[in-house]
C-alpha cells in the first residue's frame with residue numbers, strides 16, 4: 419500500500435496541471451505499483467504499452483504508410499531504415515545498426531500488412547475451408563470466445579446453400595454476440611503475421627463477432643479509451659467495455675479466472691468477461707474471463723436483444 423497513494427496522487431492532474439510540464443514529468447517518474455493492477459491483466463496492460471512504444475519508435479523512423487502499396491516491402495523498408503541509422507544510433511557499430519534496422523523494419527512491415535489487410539481481401543476456396551474445418555476437431559469453436567458453431571453455420575461456411583441462423587432472443591450484454599447479422603457465422607482469422615521473413619500463415623476459425631471486433635486494432639490502447647454506457651434492466655446504468663478489450667482478454671487468457679480454480683478453457687467451453695470488482699467499471703484494469711459456472715453476473719448477464727439495442731449509449 420505504500421506506493422499506491424503517491425501513484426494516485428501524482429496521477430490526479432486537473433485541467434491545469436495536465437498542461438504543466440513539471441506535474442506531468444513528476445507523474446511519469448512514479449511507476450504503477452502492483453496494488454493498482456492487482457488481479458487484472460497487469461502483464462497485458464504493460465505488454466501492450468511496450469508494444470505500442472516500440473511501434474511508435476519504429477514508425478517514427480520510417481512511416482509504414484509510404485510502403486503500403488509495395489509488394490514485399492521488407493528490402494525497401496530495410497534499406498531506408500539503414501540509411502537513418504547513423505543519426506538514430508550514432509554511437510553504435512555498423513553491425514549493431516544492422517541488427518537494430520532489422521528489428522525496426524520487421525515492426526514496420528508487420529504494421530504495413532496489418533493496415534493493408536482489408537476485410538474480405540482474401541477469399542478462400544471451399545477445399546481450404548474444409549481443411550481448416552476438419553483440423554478444428556469434431557465440434558469446431560471460435561478460437562477466441564469458445565462459442566461452438568451451429569451445424570447450420572458450418573454448412574454455410576463450407577458453401578452449402580442454407581439460411582443464416584436465427585439471431586438469439588437473449589444476448590450477453592458484456593459480449594453482445596448475436597446482435598449483428600453475421601455474429602454467429604464461421605469466419606477465418608489470421609493469427610500469424612503475414613509480414614517479415616515470409617512467416618507461415620496461421621489460420622483459425624472465429625465467430626463473426628470476435629473476428630469483426632478483433633480486426634481493427636492490435637493492442638489494448640488502439641481502441642478508444644472511453645466507455646459506452648448501457649441502461650441495464652435490473653442493474654441500472656453501467657459502463658460497457660470496448661469490444662476489442664473483451665476480445666483481447668478472451669484471446670489472451672483462454673481460460674476461466676475463477677479464484678478457487680476452474681479447469682474450463684475455450685477449447686471446451688464458451689467464455690465471457692465480467693468486472694473483477696463488481697461495483698467497478700469493466701475496463702482493462704478490472705476485467706476477468708469467466709465461464710458460465712463461475713459468473714458473478716449470472717442471472718443479470720442475458721438481456722433481450724431488442725433491449726440491448728435500444729438501451730445502448732443513451
Ligand SMILES: [Zn+2]
Pocket residue numbers: 560561562563564565624625626627628629
Ligand atoms: Zn468468438
Ligand SMILES: [Zn+2]
Pocket residue numbers: 674675676680681682708709710711712
Ligand atoms: Zn469457471
